[in-house]
Amino acid sequence: MASDLTALRTQRPDLVQQVEYTLTPKYYQHKAYEDKLAILVCQIKIWKANGNDWFSIPSANQCLTIRECESIEVSDSAKNLINKAVVKFPRGTVINLSSRKEKDVTSGDKADSTDKENTLITANNDGDITTSPTALFSEDGISTTSMAANYDDKGLIDFNRTKNEPALLSPNDVAVGNRIEIRLGYAYSETEFKKMNTADSDPNMDVVFTGFITAISVDTPLELECTNMAHILASVSTPNISAKATLMVKDFLDDDGTYHLLQDTGIPLAAASKGSTISVSGGSISNNLTIADVLTEWSKSGVLCIMETKSDGSVQLRVGLTYYAGKGDGLPNNDKKYITYNGGNNSVKLIQFDWDVAHDKLNLKRNDKKYLAVEAQGRTKDNQFFKLTLRKNPNPDDEGWVIDSDGQFQVVNRRKVKDRKKMKFVNGTYSTKRIEGHLTDPAKLDKYHVIQYISTKVGITEEELIEEAKQYWANYNPNGISGSIEIFGDLLVRPTDIIGLIDVRQPEKNGYYYVEAVNTTFGMNGYRRELHIPFKIATFSKPVQII
Numbered sequence: 001m002a003s004d005l006t007a008l009r010t011q012r013p014d015l016v017q018q019v020e021y022t023l024t025p026k027y028y029q030h031k032a033y034e035d036k037l038a039i040l041v042c043q044i045k046i047w048k049a050n051g052n053d054w055f056s057i058p059s060a061n062q063c064l065t066i067r068e069c070e071s072i073e074v075s076d077s078a079k080n081l082i083n084k085a086v087v088k089f090p091r092g093t094v095i096n097l098s099s100r101k102e103k104d105v106t107s108g109d110k111a112d113s114t115d116k117e118n119t120l121i122t123a124n125n126d127g128d129i130t131t132s133p134t135a136l137f138s139e140d141g142i143s144t145t146s147m148a149a150n151y152d153d154k155g156l157i158d159f160n161r162t163k164n165e166p167a168l169l170s171p172n173d174v175a176v177g178n179r180i181e182i183r184l185g186y187a188y189s190e191t192e193f194k195k196m197n198t199a200d201s202d203p204n205m206d207v208v209f210t211g212f213i214t215a216i217s218v219d220t221p222l223e224l225e226c227t228n229m230a231h232i233l234a235s236v237s238t239p240n241i242s243a244k245a246t247l248m249v250k251d252f253l254d255d256d257g258t259y260h261l262l263q264d265t266g267i268p269l270a271a272a273s274k275g276s277t278i279s280v281s282g283g284s285i286s287n288n289l290t291i292a293d294v295l296t297e298w299s300k301s302g303v304l305c306i307m308e309t310k311s312d313g314s315v316q317l318r319v320g321l322t323y324y325a326g327k328g329d330g331l332p333n334n335d336k337k338y339i340t341y342n343g344g345n346n347s348v349k350l351i352q353f354d355w356d357v358a359h360d361k362l363n364l365k366r367n368d369k370k371y372l373a374v375e376a377q378g379r380t381k382d383n384q385f386f387k388l389t390l391r392k393n394p395n396p397d398d399e400g401w402v403i404d405s406d407g408q409f410q411v412v413n414r415r416k417v418k419d420r421k422k423m424k425f426v427n428g429t430y431s432t433k434r435i436e437g438h439l440t441d442p443a444k445l446d447k448y449h450v451i452q453y454i455s456t457k458v459g460i461t462e463e464e465l466i467e468e469a470k471q472y473w474a475n476y477n478p479n480g481i482s483g484s485i486e487i488f489g490d491l492l493v494r495p496t497d498i499i500g501l502i503d504v505r506q507p508e509k510n511g512y513y514y515v516e517a518v519n520t521t522f523g524m525n526g527y528r529r530e531l532h533i534p535f536k537i538a539t540f541s542k543p544v545q546i547i
Contacts, residue, residue, distance in 0.1 A: 010189035038186035052266035071523030078495035234292035241285040249276035302454035353503035359486035376469040381459035390469040412443035489527030512538040
């Protein structure tokens with residue numbers, strides 16, 4: 001019986017989080033043997049890309065592979081096109097060296113008879129190779145190698161060696177501009193750990209980041225700062241674009257569009273975002289802007305652009321309206337124009353607090369809806385933006401809640417955004433800047449809970465925007481759970497996912513939430529993902545059943 005339990009504890013767990021969507025989900029009662037000991041595994045690959053072939057990783061003997069680190073921090077938000085990662089290495093990090101793996105090394109210490117000689121790749125896989133003075137490299141004699149910082153502005157690390165000794169690692173192997181891919185996972189047995197720690201690509205390790213090295217420190221610990229694949233879009237200029245008509249996403253990004261901004265960048269557009277008729281711009285765009293500048297500007301109108309990482313390490317650009325812009329309701333969301341589009345499937349991820357959550361950072365909010373204000377933004381037919389704020393009429397005698405009653409609401413802080421203003425002449429073109437118009441009906445809202453609303457209708461009138469803001473105010477629930485939760489790393493959750501939370505002890509947390517950002521950490525404190533969930537979007541209709 002004991003041996004059977006031991007075997008069960010070393011088996012890879014079968015995650016049950018992906019389930020069919022329902023407003024009455026069931027709670028899965030885990031067994032004792034499912035509480036397993038997990039071993040952290042990481043794989044960091046660094047290489048120099050061949051032209052725009054960003055996702056073709058060189059063979060193992062041409063790609064630098066690091067399987068240990070001090071810490072990894074990855075920030076991934078649906079609000080930001082450009083996201084970052086920071087990787088820290090202690091001095092003495094073991095590296096799967098690319099160029100001299102077949103050479104013999106001596107590891108261990110002669111003083112205590114632990115020294116032995118083997119090839120570099122074998123010693124590294126066995127965990128024997130070190131950077132102490134006893135780590136010897138045999139090449140026309142014996143000399144000592146050790147890792148040190150490289151100060152010639154070419155890279156991060158080098159190996160101290162004698163003048164006649166060939167280098168184990170080139171300074172350009174870890175340099176600004178090189179590609180980097182980070183995979184993380186758990187192993188549940190020593191056998192599985194050895195397999196994952198030597199495999200070139202293991203399906204049980206998730207790609208948590210892929211991008212470029214953009215900065216390198218020489219402090220202790222050695223540190224790499226990295227930017228995701230949007231780094232490419234931040235380095236490519238847009239053409240001069242002057243259009244009187246309102247343009248759509250497909251005009252900018254589709255291969256057969258008018259401007260095809262993604263052409264020759266090596267970044268494909270997601271299939272769900274092709275042919276998108278979301279209105280994004282009219283007016284002028286100058287060539288002193290980058291593609292990333294244009295896509296980031298769209299977010300101010302409720303159109304999000306994110307780099308979506310696939311399981312094979314490649315990425316694609318996803319474009320869609322924010323979940324809470326317009327009428328982004330309905331779960332799961334199967335409307336392609338929304339960023340929460342899930343490919344048409346009817347599944348969601350369930351997270352159980354007593355099993356999946358490492359740290360609870362949720363807050364319970366209870367606000368008086370009379371102090372709820374909606375800051376609404378719309379766009380006129382001539383592509384001018386305007387704003388207004390809708391709030392409950394502050395009349396103390398007004399206790400009604402019927403939204404269409406005369407005098408029920410008050411519109412304040414009206415502001416029209418004027419046309420773009422021409423600035424100085426730069427690089428053969430004029431740069432432009434949008435300036436905000438004069439504020440009318442000003443009111444202080446420091447005691448109000450102000451929420452944002454962006455209308456998706458182009459050519460909307462002020463009266464129509466007020467009506468949409470009334471509906472949004474009526475449907476918005478200011479009470480509930482919000483904040484973040486920290487889960488274990490075996491649950492792969494991405495920004496824009498819809499997740500269900502189940503807590504049998506505190507059922508007020510139960511419901512579906514929108515994941516706005518995911519911060520991944522890996523190191524001495526374990527492998528964790530912090531999910532930022534700004535609001536609950538649906539409540540379970542019945543109490544959760546235990547199975």
